[in-house]
Structure formats: C-alpha cells, structure tokens
Amino acid sequence: xxxxxxxxxxxxxxxVGFAFFAKASWATLSVLKSNDAAYKVEEGKTSDxxxxxxxxxxxxxxxxxxxALFASGILGVVIRFVRKSYTTVKRGIDIVGSVFGLIVLSPxxxxxxxxxxxxxxxxxxxSQTRIGKDGQPFAILKFRSMCVDxxxxxxxxxxxxxxxxxxxxxxxxxxxxxxxxxxxxxVLKGDxxxxxxxxxxxxxxxxxxxxxxDYEKRIRVKxxxxxxxxxxxxxxxxxxxxRKKVLYDLLYIKKVCLWTDVRILFRTxxxxxxxxxxx
Numbered sequence: 001x002x003x004x005x006x007x008x009x010x011x012x013x014x015x016v017g018f019a020f021f022a023k024a025s026w027a028t029l030s031v032l033k034s035n036d037a038a039y040k041v042e043e044g045k046t047s048d049x050x051x052x053x054x055x056x057x058x059x060x061x062x063x064x065x066x067x068a069l070f071a072s073g074i075l076g077v078v079i080r081f082v083r084k085s086y087t088t089v090k091r092g093i094d095i096v097g098s099v100f101g102l103i104v105l106s107p108x109x110x111x112x113x114x115x116x117x118x119x120x121x122x123x124x125x126x127s128q129t130r131i132g133k134d135g136q137p138f139a140i141l142k143f144r145s146m147c148v149d150x151x152x153x154x155x156x157x158x159x160x161x162x163x164x165x166x167x168x169x170x171x172x173x174x175x176x177x178x179x180x181x182x183x184x185x186x187v188l189k190g191d192x193x194x195x196x197x198x199x200x201x202x203x204x205x206x207x208x209x210x211x212x213x214d215y216e217k218r219i220r221v222k223x224x225x226x227x228x229x230x231x232x233x234x235x236x237x238x239x240x241x242x243r244k245k246v247l248y249d250l251l252y253i254k255k256v257c258l259w260t261d262v263r264i265l266f267r268t269x270x271x272x273x274x275x276x277x278x279x
Contacts, residue, residue: 086257090193093261097194098184108178112143120167122148125182130199133222138191140199141182145170159235177272183225195261196224197249208242218249221256228252228260231267 102109116124126144129137150165159165159174166174173179186192192199197218200208208215229248236242252260 089258090261091190094187094193098187101181101184101194105181108176109181112173112178112181115169115173116144116167119169120144120147129202130223131202131205131219132191132199133219135205135216135219137202138186138199140191141185143173143179143182145173145179180225187225191222193222193224195226195264196222197227197252198230199223208246211239212243212246214250215246218246218253221253226264226268228264231264231271 113124123144126142126146127139128142130140132138145167146163146165147167183192184194187194205215205219227249228251229245232248233245234241236245252264
C-alpha cells in the first residue's frame with residue numbers, strides 16, 4: 001500500500017470513528033430522571049418494583065453545546081492530521097511545480113542570460129549563503145543583478161532604491177523577479193520549498209534572533225521562493241518591517257495547508273505582474 005493510500009485510509013477511519021464516537025456519546029449521556037418516579041407501595045410493605053411512573057419521566061438528550069464540544073475536538077484532530085500529512089505531500093508538489101516552472105519560464109531564463117552577458121562582465125549566476133530549515137546553511141542561486149563583489153566594501157546590507165551596485169539590467173531583473181527563477185533548482189535539491197518564509201543570511205539571522213521575539217521559529221520549516229510575508233508586505237527597509245514579516249511567517253507556519261499555498265501563489269502572480277516588493 002502506497003503512502004498516499006495509507007493517508008486516505010486513515011482519514012476514512014477517523015471519520016468512521018467520529019461517527020461511532022458521537023453515537024455512543026449520545027446514548028451514554030441520555031439519562032432517566034429517577035426523582036420523578038412515583039411508586040405504589042402495598043400497606044405495610046416496601047416494594048422494590050416500580051408500578052407506576054410519572055408522565056414527566058423520560059430520556060433527556062445531551063445539550064447541543066456538549067455535542068458541539070465533542071465535534072470540535074474530533075475536528076481539531078482531523079485538521080491537525082491533514083496538515084501534518086500535507087508536509088509530506090508538499091514535497092511532491094514542490095518537485096512537480098519546480099520542473100513545470102523551469103520549463104514554462106525557460107524563455108525568461110534565456111533572456112536573463114543574454115542581458116547579463118551583454119551588460120556586465122562576470123558570471124551569470126550568483127550564489128549566496130542563506131539559512132534553511134533548522135538553521136542549516138545552504139547556497140541560494142540567483143541571476144546576478146549586481147556588480148561582482150558588490151558587498152566587498154560595505155559588507156552585508158539591504159538593497160536600496162536606485163542601488164548603485166546594480167548592473168544596467170539589474171533593476172529590471174529584480175523588479176520582474178526574473179532573478180529568482182534559479183531558485184527552482186534549490187527547491188529540486190530540497191533546500192527550499194516553493195512557498196515558505198524567505199531565507200535570510202546568517203549575519204541577519206543572528207541579529208534578528210537577538211532582537212525579535214520568536215524569530216527562530218520561522219526556521220522550523222523550509223524557506224520558500226515566495227511566502228505570505230512577501231505577497232502582503234513591502235520590501236524590508238527597517239527593523240520594524242522585519243518584525244511585521246515575522247508575524248506573517250509565524251501565521252503561515254500555523255495555518256499551512258494546500259489552500260493557503262494556492263492563495264499565496266495566485267497573489268504572487270499579481271505581485272510579479274505589478275512589480276511590487278522588489279528592488
């Protein structure tokens with residue numbers, strides 16, 4: 001039996017178990033109002049057998065709030081199970097999506113290579129160390145949009161508006177997000193996911209862990225090419241921007257599911273077409 005078949009069978013068993021549990025709970029919680037029973041007793045004797053019952057003596061069904069509590073508990077278990085199972089399914093979606101993305105976006109891949117070679121000396125690709133899941137470092141791939149050794153004198157700094165380190169076609173590559181296309185290779189390698197918190201450089205991770213509460217929680221999952229913070233918040237300019245993005249990342253980790261990822265992907269298309277959040 002395959003892994004996915006086992007998941008489906010488990011979900012079905014959970015549903016059947018819930019139905020049985022609800023039925024049993026209903027029967028157990030139904031009680032008799034024994035205090036309403038009236039007995040006829042022979043003169044001088046005590047009878048243990050009830051001869052007559054009051055008309056008010058009847059079974060009482062459980063309160064709707066009680067059943068709602070039982071249902072919500074079972075539903076919570078099912079939701080947690082489905083979300084946990086989605087982390088396994090998500091890897092397969094990442095692989096298929098990355099292959100599809102590299103094929104569909106191949107014309108832009110060639111365009112980037114031509115533009116970079118025509119406007120700048122140096123390599124087409126740019127590799128930089130980022131922090132992945134559980135704090136493991138990896139080399140992220142991008143199309144180079146800045147001059148070679150752009151941070152040699154400044155060190156690790158954020159990109160700014162009209163950054164003078166950009167090559168002539170660099171602003172176009174970043175605004176259109178074409179420079180991010182090679183990261184599908186990182187997804188195929190298992191370093192990243194298509195959707196998830198954006199990976200950050202080690203120097204910034206250490207800084208933010210010391211200044212932003214719960215920052216380390218965002219590295220409990222694989223980083224992504226796009227994410228909730230990227231499609232709903234602007235580019236980082238201040239530490240306050242980072243704080244807001246961390247809240248988005250933690251919300252994503254808590255609510256991660258297929259529907260959440262689909263909504264983020266649709267929003268990503270809109271961001272790419274409008275050029276939002278890029279420099």
